[in-house]
Amino acid sequence: MSSLLLPAARAAEDAERARLAQRLVAIEADPARNGFAAYERLQAQQALAALASARGKQRADALQIAQWRVETAELAASTEAARREIDRLDRERSELLVEASRQEAARARQEAERLRIQAQIQAEEAARLRQAAEQEALARQEAEIVLDDVAGDQAAKLRAARQREAELARREAELLKGAPADED
Numbered sequence: 001m002s003s004l005l006l007p008a009a010r011a012a013e014d015a016e017r018a019r020l021a022q023r024l025v026a027i028e029a030d031p032a033r034n035g036f037a038a039y040e041r042l043q044a045q046q047a048l049a050a051l052a053s054a055r056g057k058q059r060a061d062a063l064q065i066a067q068w069r070v071e072t073a074e075l076a077a078s079t080e081a082a083r084r085e086i087d088r089l090d091r092e093r094s095e096l097l098v099e100a101s102r103q104e105a106a107r108a109r110q111e112a113e114r115l116r117i118q119a120q121i122q123a124e125e126a127a128r129l130r131q132a133a134e135q136e137a138l139a140r141q142e143a144e145i146v147l148d149d150v151a152g153d154q155a156a157k158l159r160a161a162r163q164r165e166a167e168l169a170r171r172e173a174e175l176l177k178g179a180p181a182d183e184d
Contacts, residue, residue, distance in 0.1 A: 013063055017051050020070045024048070027077050036084075037076035044069040 024044050028034050047062070047069040054062035 013059055016063060017048060017066065020066050021048055023070050023074060027073060033077035033081045036080035037073050040073040040076040044073040
């Protein structure tokens, strides 16, 4: 009976060794993980080789060690692949943040330019309105001067007309004084 268990146990160990070897081959075949954990994979291969050459009671210990080494190689390769992916994602995130900052700076420059142009337009409009107000004030002053001149001219004409009227009245009075004296 012991002889029947021995070949069955040996077959189970050989099948487990084959599964462990397949897991190790799977790491080698995976492009995301095959560049990582070289030392751990080498230790796993050495443990599988030791399992193949182990005899008797050493086989159970060698199988346990081989399982641990293959798991360690898998974990180390997956961890390093994940670490590299995290680094890549961190770089991508940093690049995206830099790009977002650039875009925000570009938007801020555009807004500043828009505000500058708007302020310039408002300043030009204010200058135009100020110039129009100055021209209007100047025209008003000129009109007042003209009105003053016209009023002065009218006043002078009025004074001249009154003086002439007074002169005419004086002459008429002289003529009237002088006319009755001539008739006598």
